[in-house]
Each structure stands twice: as structure tokens, then as C-alpha cells.
Amino acid sequence: xxxxxxxxxxxxxxxxxxxxxxxxxxxxxxxxxxxxxxxxxxxxxxxxxxxxxxxxxxxxxxxxxxxxxxxxxxxxxxxxxxxxxxxxxxxxxxxxxxxxxxxxxxxxxxxxxxxxxxxxxxxxxxxxxxxxxxxxxxxxxxxxxxxxxxxxxxxxxxxxxxxxxxxxxxxxxxxxxxxxxxxxxxxxxxxxxxxxxxxxxxxxxxxxxxxxx
Amino acid sequence: xxxxxxxxxxxxxxxxxxxxxxxxxxxxxxxxxxxxxxxxxxxxxxxxxxxxxxxxxxxxxxxxxxxxxxxxxxxxxxxxxxxxxxxxxxxxxxxxxxxxxxxxxxxxxxxxxxxxxxxxxxxxxxxxxxxxxxxxxxxxxxxxxxxxxxxxxxxxxxxxxxxxxxxxxxxxxxxxxxxxxxxxxxxxxxxxxxxxxxxxxxxxxxxxxxxxx
Numbered sequence: 001x002x003x004x005x006x007x008x009x010x011x012x013x014x015x016x017x018x019x020x021x022x023x024x025x026x027x028x029x030x031x032x033x034x035x036x037x038x039x040x041x042x043x044x045x046x047x048x049x050x051x052x053x054x055x056x057x058x059x060x061x062x063x064x065x066x067x068x069x070x071x072x073x074x075x076x077x078x079x080x081x082x083x084x085x086x087x088x089x090x091x092x093x094x095x096x097x098x099x100x101x102x103x104x105x106x107x108x109x110x111x112x113x114x115x116x117x118x119x120x121x122x123x124x125x126x127x128x129x130x131x132x133x134x135x136x137x138x139x140x141x142x143x144x145x146x147x148x149x150x151x152x153x154x155x156x157x158x159x160x161x162x163x164x165x166x167x168x169x170x171x172x173x174x175x176x177x178x179x180x181x182x183x184x185x186x187x188x189x190x191x192x193x194x195x196x197x198x199x200x201x202x203x204x205x206x207x208x209x210x211x212x213x
Numbered sequence: 214x215x216x217x218x219x220x221x222x223x224x225x226x227x228x229x230x231x232x233x234x235x236x237x238x239x240x241x242x243x244x245x246x247x248x249x250x251x252x253x254x255x256x257x258x259x260x261x262x263x264x265x266x267x268x269x270x271x272x273x274x275x276x277x278x279x280x281x282x283x284x285x286x287x288x289x290x291x292x293x294x295x296x297x298x299x300x301x302x303x304x305x306x307x308x309x310x311x312x313x314x315x316x317x318x319x320x321x322x323x324x325x326x327x328x329x330x331x332x333x334x335x336x337x338x339x340x341x342x343x344x345x346x347x348x349x350x351x352x353x354x355x356x357x358x359x360x361x362x363x364x365x366x367x368x369x370x371x372x373x374x375x376x377x378x379x380x381x382x383x384x385x386x387x388x389x390x391x392x393x394x395x396x397x398x399x400x401x402x403x404x405x406x407x408x409x410x411x412x413x414x415x416x417x418x419x420x421x422x423x424x425x426x
Contacts, residue, residue: 005301040365081229081349087315095416122392123333123336124333129394132392133392133395136393137393140413164385164404167388167389168381168385168394168405168408171385171387171388172377172380173386174387174388174392175383175384175387176384177347178392179332179391180346180349180380181343194412195377195381195408195409195412195417196412197278198412198415198417199408199409199412199417201415202411202414204404204408204411204412
């Protein structure tokens with residue numbers, strides 16, 4: 001995958017990293033196997049034994065290092081947090097939010113993706129739920145410069161809350177594609193980005209709300 | 214429950230309706246049992262036999278009428294669509310969206326609620342997924358007057374898309390509380406409503422976008 005990793009469909013790239021050392025190589029093989037099996041068969045059929053077999057790694061190694069399926073899912077998401085992902089920088093708030101939204105859209109709009117499989121797993125496993133919200137917290141924190149740069153350019157008031165802007169921009173995509181299971185509308189990434197930008201410009205995310213004029 | 218049913222935590226009220234006839238009474242008992250068991254034990258432990266036992270209804274009756282767990286979940290959601298729910302009418306777009314958001318917030322922010330249990334089930338059962346998105350489509354359609362009244366009052370341009378406004382207002386609540394598992398911030402319903410209102414006023418949901426000036 002040469003394109004930048006998506007804001008959410010993350011581990012796909014990271015698990016391909018082959019950093020030095022036997023431990024790192026094993027981790028990479030095991031996490032790649034977790035992702036593949038999750039997409040192919042879903043959480044219900046994900047077992048440590050199946051992962052060990054797919055990764056071609058001794059099952060005792062997997063049990064010792066990851067303990068159980070929850071540990072594997074948590075590490076898959078952790079591995080995505082230590083990658084080099086950064087937010088787009090297009091020169092405008094609407095452009096940046098549209099690019100972010102396009103990554104989310106691509107991660108959610110395809111056939112069963114790793115992202116949807118992980119979200120489904122998060123409703124079954126507390127470990128997966130914790131790891132997934134940790135991952136998103138990390139991504140929203142890394143994306144904060146999109147908003148602080150917009151403030152510096154005068155596109156939004158100084159007290160604008162970056163996370164509120166980012167969540168407002170991305171949330172309609174998760175809601176439409178994941179929960180409402182609506183047909184994927186290719187205009188949605190830009191429309192949701194534009195709405196969040198418009199609200200940010202008008203000070204809707206500034207706290208306390210700026211005085212008029 | 215004397216308060217109006219929530220925008221999403223819906224079946225709780227409906228299954229309490231005791232409309233005439235033995236068939237209606239049985240349906241009411243069975244759907245109440247489905248909701249209770251789903252909240253108590255989750256989808257994994259929901260079986261037709263457990264539902265029949267809890268409802269005190271012959272299991273063959275349940276199998277004949279609902280076939281399986283998917284059929285039970287679908288009917289639970291269908292029953293919520295034929296209730297008398299209507300959107301709030303506070304006199305302003307921000308007021309209406311805040312009231313709608315407060316219903317969603319209450320449905321999602323508590324201990325495991327029927328809403329969260331149903332959403333979790335929708336990741337396991339195609340029938341539940343279809344029924345849940347049908348339910349939401351119905352609720353968003355019924356809520357459209359919130360936006361058309363705002364247009365009539367001059368609060369938003371004529372071509373404003375009701376669903377886009379409604380999804381923009383509610384989506385951050387589902388995203389924060391359900392997916393990101395953030396601490397429930399009581400200011401969120403109003404903040405998300407205000408952002409959607411601000412964007413609607415500025416024409417962000419008008420299609421095609423109005424010319425400037």
C-alpha cells in the first residue's frame with residue numbers, strides 16, 4: 001500500500017512493516033494473521049490457534065506473548081498507534097477535513113474491511129473496545145494540527161476545540177456507513193467536511209462561545 | 214414510562230402497549246421478553262427458548278410466529294416504528310435538535326441500554342441490522358418536519374436536506390458514546406445541535422449550494 005494509511009483502516013499498513021529482529025518479525029506475522037482472519041471469518045471464529053497456524057508461529061509463543069484473542073486485538077491496534085501517520089495538510093480547513101473524511105470513507109465503504117471487523121469485535125471484547133478507543137483518541141490527537149493551523153490562518157476563532165471539529169466532520173460517515181448502513185454516497189466526505197468547517201468558522205466549537213461581532 | 218419515547222431507545226415503551234386481542238397480548242409479552250433478555254445477557258445468550266420461558270408463552274408459538282432470534286429482533290424494531298412517536302417542536306431549529314439529541318443521549322449514556330444491545334446485535338445478525346437501519350430511516354423521516362419548519366421560519370435555505378441536518382446533529386453522539394466510548398459529556402447534545410444549526414443556517418446542507426449573496 002503506497003497511499004497514506006487511512007485514518008481508521010490503519011493496521012493494514014503497519015503490520016506490513018518488517019522492522020529488525022526475530023521478535024519484531026514474529027509480531028508482524030502474527031498481527032498480519034489476526035487482521036486477515038478477522039476480515040475473512042469475523043471475531044467469532046478468531047482463536048489463538050487459528051492465528052498461530054496462519055502466521056506459521058508456534059502456538060505456545062502466541063499464548064505466552066499475547067495470552068488470548070483480546071490481547072491480540074489490542075496489540076493490533078497498538079501497532080497502528082506507533083506508526084508515522086499524520087493528517088493531511090492541504091492549506092485549508094475544508095480541504096484537510098475532506099481528505100481525512102476520504103480516508104475514513106475508503107476504510108468503511110468497501111467490502112467487509114478490517115475497520116468494520118474491528119468495530120464489530122469491539123462490541124464483543126472489552127480489550128478490543130479499549131484498544132479501539134485508544135487508537136481513535138490517538139488519531140484525533142494527531143489530527144489536532146488540522147484545526148490549530150486553521151485557527152492560525154484565521155479560519156476559526158482562537159478557542160476552537162479541535163476534537164469537536166474533527167468528530168463533527170467524521171461522525172456522519174461512521175453513522176451513515178456503519179450504523180445506518182446507507183448506500184455509500186461519494187459526496188458525503190466533502191459534504192460532512194463542509195458542514196464542520198462552516199460551523200467552526202461561525203464559532204460553534206469555540207468554548208466559551210465568542211461574543212457576537 | 215410517561216416521558217416521550219426516545220429517538221432510539223424506542224421499543225421500551227412500545228412493548229408495554231397492551232392493545233386488544235390475544236395475538237397482540239402475546240406479541241407484547243414476547244417482545245418485552247426479547248428486550249429484557251437482550252439488555253441482561255446480550256445477543257450471544259438470546260435464544261427462542263429463553264424468550265418463550267421469560268414471556269411465559271409456548272415455545273412452539275414463538276417458533277411459529279417469529280422463526281428465530283433474527284425474526285424476534287426485527288419485530289421488536291418494527292413494533293417501535295408503528296408507535297406514535299413524533300419529533301419535538303420547540304419553535305427553533307437549535308431547540309428541536311437539542312431535544313432530539315437529548316433523547317439519543319439518554320438512550321446511549323446509561324448502563325447497557327436496549328439501544329446499545331440492539332446495535333451490538335446488528336453486528337451479529339443481518340436481520341437485526343436490516344431492522345435497525347429501517348427503524349432509523351423511519352425516525353429520520355418522521356423528524357424531517359424539524360427541518361422543514363425551520364426552512365419555513367427562514368432559519369435555513371429552501372433546498373436544505375433534512376436528513377443531512379439530522380444526521381449531522383445526532384452522529385457525534387453515536388460516535389462519542391458508542392464507538393469512542395468517551396465519558397458522557399452533558400453539554401454534548403446542545404453543542405452538536407448548535408453546530409448542525411450553524412451549518413444549516415449558512416446553507417451547508419442546501420443542494421445545490423446557494424450562490425453567495
